[in-house]
Amino acid sequence: MALSPLDSPKPVPNAAKTITAKAKALTLSNNAASSPSTHASTPSSDGPQDLSEQLNDQVRRKYVQGGRLGEGTYAIVYSGHLVSDPSTLVAIKKIKVNAEYKDGLAMDAVREVKHLQELSHPNIIKLHAVFSTRDQNLNLVLEHLPLGDLETLWRNKDVSYGPADIKAWAGMLARAVWFCHENFVLHRDIKGNNLLIAADGSVKLADFGLARSFADPYTKMSCNVITRFYRPPELLYGTRHYGGAVDVWSMGVVIAELALREFFLPSETEIEQLDRIAEVFGSPTEENWPGVSKLDNYVPAAKENLKRPQPLMYWKQRFGMLGDEGIDLIRYMCKLDPRSRATARQVLEHPYWMAAPRPTPKEKLPRNAGGARKMAEDLKRKGGEVEGEGRADKVARKLDFSALKR
Amino acid sequence: MSRTAQRNGATSKRLAEDGDICPVCKSSRYLNPNMRFLVNPECYHKMCESCVDRIFSHGPAPCPIAGCRRTLRKARFRTQTFEDIQVEREVDIRRRVAKVFNKREDDFMTLKNYNDYLEQIETITWNLINREDVEETERKMAAYAEENRKEIARNESTAIQEALSRKAREAEELELAQMKREDARQEDEVERRRKADARKGVVNTQAKSGDDAASIAREGQKVVLKKSLARRAALEKQRDSDPFSSGTENGEASSGFTFTGLKKRVAPPPEKPYDPFGGWSVQREYFVLQNHYDWDWLSQARTNVAHTTGGYDVNDYCTRALCDAFSGFGVFIEDEMAGKNVGSTPSIATAAATVVAGGKADMHMDDVF
Numbered sequence: 001m002a003l004s005p006l007d008s009p010k011p012v013p014n015a016a017k018t019i020t021a022k023a024k025a026l027t028l029s030n031n032a033a034s035s036p037s038t039h040a041s042t043p044s045s046d047g048p049q050d051l052s053e054q055l056n057d058q059v060r061r062k063y064v065q066g067g068r069l070g071e072g073t074y075a076i077v078y079s080g081h082l083v084s085d086p087s088t089l090v091a092i093k094k095i096k097v098n099a100e101y102k103d104g105l106a107m108d109a110v111r112e113v114k115h116l117q118e119l120s121h122p123n124i125i126k127l128h129a130v131f132s133t134r135d136q137n138l139n140l141v142l143e144h145l146p147l148g149d150l151e152t153l154w155r156n157k158d159v160s161y162g163p164a165d166i167k168a169w170a171g172m173l174a175r176a177v178w179f180c181h182e183n184f185v186l187h188r189d190i191k192g193n194n195l196l197i198a199a200d201g202s203v204k205l206a207d208f209g210l211a212r213s214f215a216d217p218y219t220k221m222s223c224n225v226i227t228r229f230y231r232p233p234e235l236l237y238g239t240r241h242y243g244g245a246v247d248v249w250s251m252g253v254v255i256a257e258l259a260l261r262e263f264f265l266p267s268e269t270e271i272e273q274l275d276r277i278a279e280v281f282g283s284p285t286e287e288n289w290p291g292v293s294k295l296d297n298y299v300p301a302a303k304e305n306l307k308r309p310q311p312l313m314y315w316k317q318r319f320g321m322l323g324d325e326g327i328d329l330i331r332y333m334c335k336l337d338p339r340s341r342a343t344a345r346q347v348l349e350h351p352y353w354m355a356a357p358r359p360t361p362k363e364k365l366p367r368n369a370g371g372a373r374k375m376a377e378d379l380k381r382k383g384g385e386v387e388g389e390g391r392a393d394k395v396a397r398k399l400d401f402s403a404l405k406r
Numbered sequence: 407m408s409r410t411a412q413r414n415g416a417t418s419k420r421l422a423e424d425g426d427i428c429p430v431c432k433s434s435r436y437l438n439p440n441m442r443f444l445v446n447p448e449c450y451h452k453m454c455e456s457c458v459d460r461i462f463s464h465g466p467a468p469c470p471i472a473g474c475r476r477t478l479r480k481a482r483f484r485t486q487t488f489e490d491i492q493v494e495r496e497v498d499i500r501r502r503v504a505k506v507f508n509k510r511e512d513d514f515m516t517l518k519n520y521n522d523y524l525e526q527i528e529t530i531t532w533n534l535i536n537r538e539d540v541e542e543t544e545r546k547m548a549a550y551a552e553e554n555r556k557e558i559a560r561n562e563s564t565a566i567q568e569a570l571s572r573k574a575r576e577a578e579e580l581e582l583a584q585m586k587r588e589d590a591r592q593e594d595e596v597e598r599r600r601k602a603d604a605r606k607g608v609v610n611t612q613a614k615s616g617d618d619a620a621s622i623a624r625e626g627q628k629v630v631l632k633k634s635l636a637r638r639a640a641l642e643k644q645r646d647s648d649p650f651s652s653g654t655e656n657g658e659a660s661s662g663f664t665f666t667g668l669k670k671r672v673a674p675p676p677e678k679p680y681d682p683f684g685g686w687s688v689q690r691e692y693f694v695l696q697n698h699y700d701w702d703w704l705s706q707a708r709t710n711v712a713h714t715t716g717g718y719d720v721n722d723y724c725t726r727a728l729c730d731a732f733s734g735f736g737v738f739i740e741d742e743m744a745g746k747n748v749g750s751t752p753s754i755a756t757a758a759a760t761v762v763a764g765g766k767a768d769m770h771m772d773d774v775f
Contacts (some may be wrong), residue, residue, distance in 0.1 A: 092569040122684065137504030175684050182688040184726040214722050217707035246717070291715035338717025 060131040063141055065092055072380030074108060077142070082236075084329040089144035093346065093379050094137055108209030109138050115185050115211045116140075123176035125196065125206040142379065145206070148368040149190030150254065150376050154261045161366045163321050167352070168359035169195075169203050172253045176205035177251050177398055181244040184214045188225040190250035192257060193378055201362040204377065225292035226250055228273050233284055234338050235270055238275050238296035245338035248347060252333030259321040272340055281336050282309035289337040430461075430470045444483040447498050449476045450491045458483050463523035500536045504526060506551045508561040509665070519667025526665065591639065693731040695725055 010013040064086070066079040076092050082088040116127035128141040150169060153159055173195060180187050189210040196206045215221050220240040226232070231250035234242055255262040257315070267273040278284070283301040284292045292298055301307070315327045322330065328354040333342070335341040342350070353359070419651045425641040426435040428443070430453045434439050440457045451471040462480035463468050469476045487496045507527045533543045551558065707713050 026507065028408050063516075121686070171680075174682070175686070178683070179686065179688075184722070184729070215718075217704065217710075217713065217718070217720060219725055234716045239709075239712070241713040241718035242716040243719045243722055244717075291711045291716075295713045295715055339714065348682040350682075353680060356534060358680055384484070 001256050008078070015292040019265075032357055033279070034281075055258060056131050059129050060133070060139075062129070063090060063092065068381050070377055072377075074106070075380045077379045080141070082119075089146075090153050091142045091144050091379060093140040093142055094133070097135065097137060105138055109140070111211050111306050112140065112385060114215075115180075115208045116142075119180065119185065121176060121179040122202060123172045123204055124179065125204045141350055142206075143204065145196040145204055147180075147197035147201070149193050150195040150203065150258065153190065153197070153366075153368050154258055156368055157369055160372070161322060163326075164357040164360045166255070166258045166321060167326070168362060168365055169258060172203040172362070173205070173251055174253060174344065174347045176203070177244075178348050179215060179246050180205070180211075181247065181344040183348065185211055186214060187211050187247050187250075188245065189227060190247055190254060191227050192228045192254055196256070197368065197376055203369065217241075226271065228267060229253065229263055230272065231270075232338065233274065233277050234356065236270055236277075237284075237292065237298045242298075244340065244344055245341045248333050248341055249345060251339075251347070255322075255326075255333070256319065256330055257382045259319050259326070263289070277336075278307045280310050280314075281334060283307045284336050323352075325350070325355040328352070413767050422463070428452075428457055429566070430454070430457040442485065445491065446478045447493070447495070448478050449474050450484065450495055451756065452486070453593050497537050500531055503531050503534065503547070505562075506547055506558060508558060509668075510561065512563075513669055514665075515667045515669055519665075523665045556560065690725070690729065690733075692727045692735050697727065699724065 062083055063080050064080065064083055069077045069079050069091070071077070075095050078092045078094065080090045080092045082090070095106055113127065115132055116125065117130075120126065125145065129145070130141065132140050133139060150173075152267040153161075172246050173190075177187065177190065187205065187208065187210070189207060190205070194205065194207040195203050199203055212221070221242065223235045223238045223240060223242075224244060226235060230250035231251045232246050235246060244373075253264050265273065265276040267276050278301070282288060283306050284298075285306070286293055286303070293300060312327075315331065316324075319327050319330065329342075329347065329350045332350065333344045333347060412650060415607055416578070427433070428441070429451070433441070433454065433456075438454075443452050444455055444458050445452050446469075449469050449471075451469055451474060453470070457470070458480060462483070466477050466479045469478050486494055488497065504527075507523075508528075509523060511517070511520045514523065530543055530547065533539050704720055704724070707718075707723075713720070
């Protein structure tokens, strides 16, 4: 029934583009103003405002900015609440004017706004509104998630949790990723730090600063995404065409970390990261991953260094918390060859979720005393960064525009 | 002491020897100052530790007191808690009965029902204590315990939990009291020092100026008072905001001994099976994805090593393209904006996004990354 809809992937005329942009701005502010215009927008004293300014003002006046929760290189996070209802808390993420992008907005902010406004799911952080302030700063009004993140949770030795709790958290994460993928959004920075916990205990995927939609064929994507510990081998080997499988790998690593209560594949450099992966999953070769030798950065392992994948015993010893089904799932999610890796949908269809123990209901999950400060830490961070490490960590955020120039 | 001896018919009659001579081996405390007496709740006959060791070390044996002949086991011997052996026995029986009949007031509909229940329990206890219908009562009790094993266990665990939380609360209270005392002590200390300083200040001011002493002293006192009051208020406030957590839930039990007025237990509704998708589903309403599209541009991507090796899925692209093209059909912006915060279905949300983004124009903006 369906015909292929794409006839020519060429740019559309300029006029059409501007119209789209305007329409977008309008709907965005409408999103925020669910009760349209309680404040009659009055023109400010310094002259008449145009429509967009009026709309912007309307949105801005709906929120009261509270105290500062934290500041990073990329954004400042304030707490805030609705003017009409002070009990409805929000977090206002104010993007700093970036030296790198003098003439426009930081890419992270654009990506974040663009994708978050499209995604509405209980396990994805909600973007309530966007407005700009006098100094051309972009403000994202985000959901208030006061209970820290998954990484602080497994780091915090005062919190004890069991297999059912892991399953509950993993389930919420898997739903979020599945939903992103169903809507053609690649998150590209899934890690414990970006999985914030809401007041009701549910996990919410945040920080869409590296997200993008699925690419067209022949369109190159940056391979320099995803925080190193969670980066799948195909990205480390520099593939420019990838799909949802990259997020599934990261998800597998996050679940493994929850079970281990330590980093699953920690490394200092990308080479070391590949070694770590090879130690656990075996060295990637043409046998277990057809075509891998054609990837840009592939270096074949020497015959004597060829590592074999860890046996099932290794998994049973380290991941007893997950049970047999869970181990099977993790191994399915972290297959070297992205083609045989689970898709986000297959992850949710895995028998692990139906096996005993049943996942803990979210209101009964163990909690962290992290507080709002931790949320700010997480929101202000740039994607791809690991805290407290060397300067090489910021590399992930640098985007490669070479594809565009060519 | 004398009262004990009078009522304690089972053991020796003689006052002075009562506590000090073992009725079995006749050794006295005079010869063995470390002597300890033990009783067995089977017959409550008293004997010294060495006799227990001697007679019962090799397994159960009959009680050595003349005319008793009950079979006793070493494990059950223990030191007496109460001097009066009758009291000791009664307490044991009560404990045993209470362990089986451990219903609580909340299990009954009215206070009267609860009182009736208590009376019944008391009758049982009384029978056992006074050795009336012992066998019949014992039999009934055992049957009841067997029938209601689950209820009994649940009530018991509730009671244990309650005891634990009570203990925790008591500890907390104690700590709070200690803190209060410590605070008060510190405050006194500070105040004393301040007064001393103030006095010194008064003396200094007097030395410098010719003001009258009384007014300066009054001024100083006022300041001190205000400060300490403020401090005390702040402390009180802080303490008041510390909430105690308490409260446990109670289960109910079914009848076995026929207790009337028990509350009906409402079984919690059976849990639905866990849904990994959390009740969400994404269905493409307006198109069906084909396995193959006869188009070189796509087919080449399918077989291109650079695409396949990295996990790029051309089907994903096809789905997205079709979705971009057709999903706008079912969208009515007005309806959607009205239901925006109520919770829109994913397909609608996506479709809306696609419409808003204007399909292709947006895809091309994407390519920058």
